[in-house]
Amino acid sequence: xxxxxxxxxxxxxxxxxxxxxxxxxxxxxxxxxxxxxxxxxxxxxxxxxxxxxxxxxxxxxxxxxxxxxxxxxxxxxxxxxxxxxxxxxxxxxxxxxxxxxxxxxxxxxxxxxxxxxxxxxxxxxxxxxxxxxxx
Amino acid sequence: xxxxxxxxxxxxxxxxxxxxxxxxxxxxxxxxxxxxxxxxxxxxxxxxxxxxxxxxxxxxxxxxxxxxxxxxxxxxxxxxxxxxxxxxxxxxxxxxx
Numbered sequence: 504x505x506x507x508x509x510x511x512x513x514x515x516x517x518x519x520x521x522x523x524x525x526x527x528x529x530x531x532x533x534x535x536x537x538x539x540x541x542x543x544x545x546x547x548x549x550x551x552x553x554x555x556x557x558x559x560x561x562x563x564x565x566x567x568x569x570x571x572x573x574x575x576x577x578x579x580x581x582x583x584x585x586x587x588x589x590x591x592x593x594x595x596x597x598x599x600x601x602x603x604x605x606x607x608x609x610x611x612x613x614x615x616x617x618x619x620x621x622x623x624x625x626x627x628x629x630x631x632x633x634x635x636x637x638x
Numbered sequence: 639x640x641x642x643x644x645x646x647x648x649x650x651x652x653x654x655x656x657x658x659x660x661x662x663x664x665x666x667x668x669x670x671x672x673x674x675x676x677x678x679x680x681x682x683x684x685x686x687x688x689x690x691x692x693x694x695x696x697x698x699x700x701x702x703x704x705x706x707x708x709x710x711x712x713x714x715x716x717x718x719x720x721x722x723x724x725x726x727x728x729x730x731x732x733x734x735x
Binding site: 512516519591595599603612620 | 673677680681684685688691692693695696697698699700701702703704706707709710711713714715717718720721722724
């Protein structure tokens with residue numbers, strides 16, 4: 504039997520992850536459109552690739568955390584560190600692939616990735632604005 | 639002439655390897671300290687108020703996304719320098735020209 508507090512926490516985590524992914528997807532598309540308008544199609548695709556890396560890393564880390572059994576703080580921290588290690592390894596692999604594909608368009612790639620990070624700032628701001636109502 | 643160019647390319651590559659190493663060391667140290675503090679504070683908070691552990695986990699997840707960004711951007715630049723080094727382009731152009 505799962506405790507109501509644990510259920511609430513899991514639901515809150517799932518909501519935050521879903522919100523983060525939505526925001527990151529929107530920011531990625533916006534960045535790609537901006538690069539497409541200011542530059543060319545290759546730049547837009549590079550920005551899209553950078554943003555997709557951020558999106559994918561958040562999705563995998565979020566899933567890894569959300570699917571792990573909650574409960575003890577010790578277990579949470581252990582799962583969290585494992586998820587972060589997985590994220591880092593994935594980031595290395597994905598950036599190596601992208602560095603080979605978009606060698607000449609690395610600024611849009613990094614910008615695309617960087618823009619997805621803004622979603623985290625926005626998520627923090629949103630949590631503060633909600634005042635802890637939605638964790 | 640060819641030996642000079644080969645020497646120049648080797649010098650650029652050697653310096654690039656040193657820079658990549660420095661990037662990895664600096665970013666991984668920063669992130670390691672950050673994660674250690676983050677995990678420590680989380681355990682501290684959860685031990686003090688266990689009912690808030692879920693809320694703290696959500697906030698830890700968001701902060702972690704920002705914390706490891708530095709090391710991931712470092713990895714991105716290291717990957718660029720390793721596989722498509724833009725510093726070699728002028729030398730390659732000079733050889734081609």
